Amino acid sequence: MIYFDFAATTPLDAEAAEVFLQASTEFFGNSSSLHDFGGQSQDLLENCREELANLLGINKKGLYFTSGGSEGNFLAIEALLSAPKKAGKHIIAGMAEHSSIHGILDRLEGYSITYLPLNSSGLIDIEELANAITPDTVLVIVQHVNSEIGTIQPLEDIARICREHDIHFHSDFVQSFGKIELKKITPLVSSFSFSGHKIYGPKGVGGVYVDPAISWRAFFPGGSHERGFRPGTVNVPAIASMTAVAQKIHDQLVQCHGHFLQLRATLMESLNPIKDSVVVFEAAPDSQLPSIIGLRISGVEGQWMMLECNRYGFAISTGSACQIGMQAPAKVTQALGLSPQEAKEFIRISFGKTTKMEDVVKLGETIVDIVMKFKL
Template identity: 65%
Template structure:
């Protein structure tokens, strides 16, 4: 894409953007673009002052993930969109974690483009979508393709597109009910781990800026990899970051964005709730974590 009123080669992205965004950005960097990574505040929200001060006359694009995939914080896209509009800068947002979970109608009208994925809304894997403002001119990354107006080459996967559309319709109808359910599950989990509150640090924003079904936390002195294995041994599947980071030893991107040290960052775990998660599942997970931490004789996070 190219900004209609601005020329340059500078791009700003959130430091905790998903690997798919960071991979594309690295390729652009090799092509001569200058990239600036914007950190998070301690709340897990993008540092808006740092974002604004990083803008130069050469800045043409800002890319900020709507909901962070590791800790579930909902970024202030309205304020970011105003910064972009005031400076005639394009704004892309990764909606993968927010699409179908919270109402994105208003946000969709504020960005220049957004992307989403089918498997996050109980549709098929390997299918997704992207919206680009029709007023924006763009050229294909891979020239010569004719499908999807040249956006990408390859024959369209019609069955997957149809299935994703049905999944989007269904989850849209259930979105508000599911949101209330996840708020209750989050509250129940927090109550379950209350006995070890001195040993746990929870990474979250205020309720109105937090997706309830994603919980990012660390236990002082316990590596996330070990906690994940112990929970798995007890029948619970958690992770040490987003699914695309599994098997990698680097700390979660959100931890780095918030300025945590390597040791603290490696203590991070991610818990997420889905459609089939029950109150009993959540309470039992909390109780088992309390047992694991108590047996480990961990230290305080303070």
């Protein structure tokens, strides 16, 4: 079986696994305990916080560790809503946001939500965003990189509009963390979330940054961990492992980007025999993460294609793993304005640093073969 679903999750890096094991056995003390074992764990935790803060270009006082991206999104949005810049009950969010964002917004009471679609390039229309703002708008939520088609949203423009109107801005960085240099972007947002398992770190760990200038109120009162940001014993071994792999992958950003560009071009070339049936959802190269390819093949249901590829030994997907269990079309298909039938045809192919060129060619040839046989 050859893996092409790196946007869903990644295998644990061998060095990250060693760090996790060492921290679990040698730094097992509760980081909140006052004895020496706790102090050693606390020192490791704070060292990780400082290292990640330096990597991201942020103030470490605003960095909090969580169980992952979904929890991070929840806590960040609740924190921002607890300390708005002005009075109001209006929120603007991307229609193609991760399912965790939709879940958070669905449970809010008393707020009106405006959902913005994507244009034909898979990007938020800046003019449409500006027009959606009202005097009551207190929060804008737009993910940095779409997890299903890999488009990179214009956060600089969005942040500028938010500053001009005294609006908090939260962005989901789960798909951009460890894949794009973020130091120029992080100062522009009020908060962002990230996750370890998308970058070859362990599952069940991530983080949130909230601008330290924001005087948020804790959603879970009485918590003593992470300065009250969340309850629960801090998972120091997983944090250490995530930090180690984040440092490692950051040094490989340029190399990986070039590799992914080649893989993407190779896959597109291998699909040439059925190019009239293939629709790729993508932006211009400078606004596109090359490792994620979202597409549909006219007349072929995505779930059937995914199962056929699986039968031939290739693991692809039909969108975010966080909503596949609900049998719902990928959020991005609605945001792009696809018909229900077109939405069912959506598939996602995503590369990782271990993806080989010859395997990409084999996948392309297999997809072509499946389509040819299907349309006979």
